[in-house]
Amino acid sequence: MLGLMQDRPLALPHVFHRAEEYFGHKSIVTADATGESRVTVAEWAQRVRRLATVLDTLDVSADGRVGTFAWNTGRHLELYLAAPCTGRVLHTLNIRLFPEQLVYVANHAEDEVVFVDRSLLPLFWPLVDKLETVRHVIVIDDGAEAEIPSDPRVHDYEELLAAATPFEGRFEIADENTAAAMCYTSGTTGNPKGVVYSHRSTVLHSLITLIADGAALSERDVVLPVVPMFHANAWGLPYGCLLAGTDLVLPGPNMTPQAIADLLERHRVTVTGGVPTIWMGMQPLLAQHDLSALRAILCGGSAVPKALSEAYREAIGVPMLHAWGMTETSPIATMCTLRTQHEPLTEAERADVRARQGQAVPLVDLRLVDPATGEPQPWDDVATGEIQAAGPWIAAEYYRGEGGRAQFTDDGWLRTGDVAAVDRYGFLRIVDRTKDLIKSGGEWIGSVDLENEIMSHPKVAEAAVIAIPHPKWVERPLACVVVKPGETLTAEEVIAHLEPRVAKWWLPDAVEFIDEVPKTSVGKFSKKTLREKFGGYQVAAPAAASTTDDGRT
Template structure:
């Protein structure tokens, strides 16, 4: 902590203005009202609005919150797709001093109930198409006074209840708030997201106004995302997933046009929106880009300059596919709910000049160096000592910075996630090269410990997915009497193709050490996914908990 300034210390003579989200709102309203906000609806149509219309709705909701008796620092829950109305709520909640709480629509019902009650949401905004998921839980959501239904073109029946209000009707009776929004304390909570809860209950992460503004500014840097007013941004990553990686706020700050894909996540729908709106920057998890890859030739994607992927490692073969077909690779970003989320970005650097095609492909497969203002270290999990940045020694990634969480919301579950000196322990295992570029090896819980040595499930998956007949592959550890654990590969074959275990083994023999080759290969229809689109190895481990390797084992 900084020491107190001496009484006669010389102070800077700059204006002291808090870093708060009204700064982004007022800038967008004053300078970028003409910019388009495009939304694909559940009814199959595409609507085009403007930033000016978004800002007017923000002002109307500011009045509506007060009319409905919603507390001045209440949590405002959202249960929505990526839409214009969700963008409105991104501003209306924090600019009025309240806290935006985006609820993951893909969680199990009991997790949704836990999250809403734990956050004590006073009001829930829900897309009409999602009513069948949320409304059956209404009686269990003890703190929610009202459910505001946003008509997204769905034909779902709207419940007849005094707790249900329709969004359009609410706006119709709400005059716009006049004047500037004022938030005095930049450290006040602006938004909150909950972790996906793969172990135990989900944990809340509360983003401050200050952290959100700084994260938005960082996204504009050339070596981060380089967002500019001339860009057209389409965040495919859900707005309920770590604030859509901060893209909506960064886009509003710099004045880009926005394209919001709504509920249709089919590859055809997404690629159509990218092509029709000449999108320049887009972001999604690897499973989205994997499903879209076979269709790339069918769409004009020449406007794209940046295809972002995060949430899990991107297979090198997938990034190379995009480079070959549309001329740009998939760019990896790394982070987590606790990091707001962008912590590293794998943008091209001077050290890549003169690299061979294969070396460039290897560079694209990294998560990259930390973005400005984020500090990163890789430590030995046993001793806590930092490991050398030699691109070989593995350790756990720990991060620190102004948009990195220091604790969880109303939780005592703290010790495992945060170090004594205030850094976030991510649980990700990685190596770092001499330039500070991170290459994730695995999640600590997903490593395979074979005979006292570690096998990276991520690297093994990437090599399997480089096979031209493989669509997806996930590797899990299976107990072994002799070697403690050995890898089992769960493989999805591309439609119309056939593949044998022998072909998988032959493919791997020239790519990985012999002792890395899985002792078993199981062909499955699909790799199960978590609520945010990552491979659910927890599900696979449960599915194969009684698995026994074939008698003829690889040793």
């Protein structure tokens, strides 16, 4: 027996028309090189309709890939809807990839057009002759002074829109499994791999940003997505905001902590989101700004240090809303909000809970398995294993089959590469990446836990822990530490800070002080870079004895 419900596709035209019809009075503010611009959602929607016919004028194929090389702006948001609502595929190019990776990604996706912010032309234009399928480059003038090339392939965004007739009627996507957008992984090993999001997966994922035990976006919110729109669709926030009817504030090219703090204060932002490094940079400015309107700071991309979250809670009353995921999970897979079982806990114990990555959001299934044998591991918060994920917005394979099936199990689950423990309520505690674990004398040391404890030192700005070779224990931890400006710190002080907090055999054999922890293209710590830098590291004199709790020396 079948249900008797209407069979209507879950597709992004619904998101567009809902915003246009119900929330035309709401605003979209963009910060750019000349100040700020503001449009209503109704005005934005008319521009989307004009852009839809521009894509036809440019003769973009019915399912052609529309590349963007742009900051978080209202005009980038126009492309977010115009491309997929006309059946094309939005392809956000990560502006922080290495040039050879950008060329690879654009050619692999077969981008036909690329929309480029003028401020980014110096990065993009030197590569254009290597882009095999790009026929048009459309320059979005964001007020920067970068020279615009005199080339027949180059067009002005505003001139194209002004000459276009707005698309009339309703956008239609017949098959919800049609590709809507694609993002490439950051390519820390090998070439980046393409993840293709469907209309169905994108709509379902966007709904998750509205749930109460999550970001809980509503029409009353003012949202500032700091997470780049070129990274995993800005965690679904642009589409979620359009569904909910929030006001949007978009930071444009100025991503400095001061600029972000000013926007948060001036526009009375209620919800924001970005990677931990953003909030680390802004922490010294908290006392200088009125951020009382903030109710949620969504934070993910890498583990959120408990000390950072607690610093925000103490300064402005709002801790981090920890989330976990990856490009292959669209990316939200878990969110960490306190539940009824946490009500009896002390504030310190609640801080420990908030430092977890949280519980799987609805429609996402997670399992914990031994990465070598595939055997299920208990949810007892002691046993660790690889987290594997399944759900309607979890990748089933990579574009063109790149990377083979290595990251997917025989029964269709995604191997995330993250090692975690899970408590009996299903709350994740990420221990490490499988490739970043340190195996010392046959026992595992989680670098993430060590990093969090080091970063709880009041003089530490950042810390990353990697494995270095050891003649007896095979691998030992090396702590790479960034000291806060104006402070001094010794290796002995770092070890003394750790001694009451971790097992003795976890204590790093050495501490190296560095100017900054290198970052990947999406703002995560690049331990690959640190491993290359310290690959031949030799410990002359251990900073602390490597003695286990059971007396092993």
